[in-house]
Amino acid sequence: MKKLFVPLTIVTAALFAYAPVAIAGAPYESTMLLVQKIFYFHVPSWMGMYSAIAVCGGASAVHLFKNRPAADRLAVSAAELAVMFGAIGLVTGPLWGRKAWGVWWSWDVRTDMAFLMWLVFVAYLLVRTYGGPGSDKLAAAMGLFGTAVSPFVYVSVNIWRTVHPLNTVVPELIGGSMPGAGLPFAVSSFAFLLLFALLLALRVNLASRQAVLDELYLAEEDGAA
Amino acid sequence: MFFRTALLVLRKDFAIEIKSFELVSTTLFFAVGCVVVFAFALVSFAGEAAAAGRKPEDAAAAILWIALLFAGTLALGRTFERERYGETIRALLLAPAPRPALYVGKLLGILCLLGLTELLLVPLIALLFNAPLLTQLTLLLPLLVFGTVGFAAVGTLFAAMLMRARTRDVMLPILLYPITIPVIIAGVRGTSALLTSPRDEPTAIMWLAILVCFDVVFVTLSLWTFEPLMTE
Numbered sequence: 001m002k003k004l005f006v007p008l009t010i011v012t013a014a015l016f017a018y019a020p021v022a023i024a025g026a027p028y029e030s031t032m033l034l035v036q037k038i039f040y041f042h043v044p045s046w047m048g049m050y051s052a053i054a055v056c057g058g059a060s061a062v063h064l065f066k067n068r069p070a071a072d073r074l075a076v077s078a079a080e081l082a083v084m085f086g087a088i089g090l091v092t093g094p095l096w097g098r099k100a101w102g103v104w105w106s107w108d109v110r111t112d113m114a115f116l117m118w119l120v121f122v123a124y125l126l127v128r129t130y131g132g133p134g135s136d137k138l139a140a141a142m143g144l145f146g147t148a149v150s151p152f153v154y155v156s157v158n159i160w161r162t163v164h165p166l167n168t169v170v171p172e173l174i175g176g177s178m179p180g181a182g183l184p185f186a187v188s189s190f191a192f193l194l195l196f197a198l199l200l201a202l203r204v205n206l207a208s209r210q211a212v213l214d215e216l217y218l219a220e221e222d223g224a225a
Numbered sequence: 226m227f228f229r230t231a232l233l234v235l236r237k238d239f240a241i242e243i244k245s246f247e248l249v250s251t252t253l254f255f256a257v258g259c260v261v262v263f264a265f266a267l268v269s270f271a272g273e274a275a276a277a278g279r280k281p282e283d284a285a286a287a288i289l290w291i292a293l294l295f296a297g298t299l300a301l302g303r304t305f306e307r308e309r310y311g312e313t314i315r316a317l318l319l320a321p322a323p324r325p326a327l328y329v330g331k332l333l334g335i336l337c338l339l340g341l342t343e344l345l346l347v348p349l350i351a352l353l354f355n356a357p358l359l360t361q362l363t364l365l366l367p368l369l370v371f372g373t374v375g376f377a378a379v380g381t382l383f384a385a386m387l388m389r390a391r392t393r394d395v396m397l398p399i400l401l402y403p404i405t406i407p408v409i410i411a412g413v414r415g416t417s418a419l420l421t422s423p424r425d426e427p428t429a430i431m432w433l434a435i436l437v438c439f440d441v442v443f444v445t446l447s448l449w450t451f452e453p454l455m456t457e
Binding site for chain 2: 064065067112116119120123126127130131132133134135137138141142144145146148149151152
């Protein structure tokens, strides 16, 4: 990862620089026109959040059952990123909704569940910060349970149809109704997922350095005493 | 061995509770208080809510589940506060018994308490809101049972693990509500589908099925994580 970090950063920056150009070149959606273009950032940000949730859940389970501090560092880094990408999705969603549906928040099951998943990981960070000693285990349980709730989110997406488009709209759109949408969507999705991977690597690195520093402090104190 | 231990924990909680009725009386009173607060909040808005297209059956279903959720959170906190205060949880954990059995015992105790609360809440809400809750018991009962089990399964685990945390009082609702919101959505939507006339049976059954899935997943996960979470 260390060797790949700089080249991947350059690739991500290039993708993000190219994304607006690709999006500007994409065809207009038949009913929503320009408004629909927020889709290219809205959907990838949720992809980022759900990837972060998957990582956090897996790492939390490993920490809970195997007691590995490295897994815990991965979990907390992923949880922070889940909150960040979720925040992007929660800002772009209502902006789009206001123009497409006429309301900021439609109380649709899908949007609520996404908001809920975001809240779960805010709660994760809260218990992490204010839980006192031993809160890493408590947070790990929250991460595991939060990830276990996400299939219920997925079910909700596919069973209850309301105003929000189903997730299957993405392949349909690119395959049939909007042939030019594939490239910009791929560029922004790839850019968001790469950004997620890079930030995760960076944050995990920071956490492990903090752990090393803490150990050094403890060793120093023991030496002095 | 497993179920005997669970029943012993339940019997212990009963024996303590029967001396003072502290948990039962406070939880029931709190639940009634919730109903009254929400009733007043919604009744004064009745005209406006009707104009906005909100149906009265939603209000009855919502108040039932909100009162249950709030009273349940309070009860969960209190049961484990009692264990912590007497330092009895340490003794329980030291006992040569399977840890998940302790969890099941505590869960059964909470379920009994919440069942009692429901026994009071359902007729009360049926009476206050003129809702046909009591004629829909064939589907309302499973909705309540599975909803309560889902909420209490996660709640018992979280309340138990939070005994060690410094900020346990505020952390319980913070952690519990986002995870158990699917239970509340399913419970409220399922119940309000039963209260429409004519009642919307397929919708209620679909929500019931989701509750059953939720219960299976979260009871399993709780049994599975109780041991590592309670080990310091």
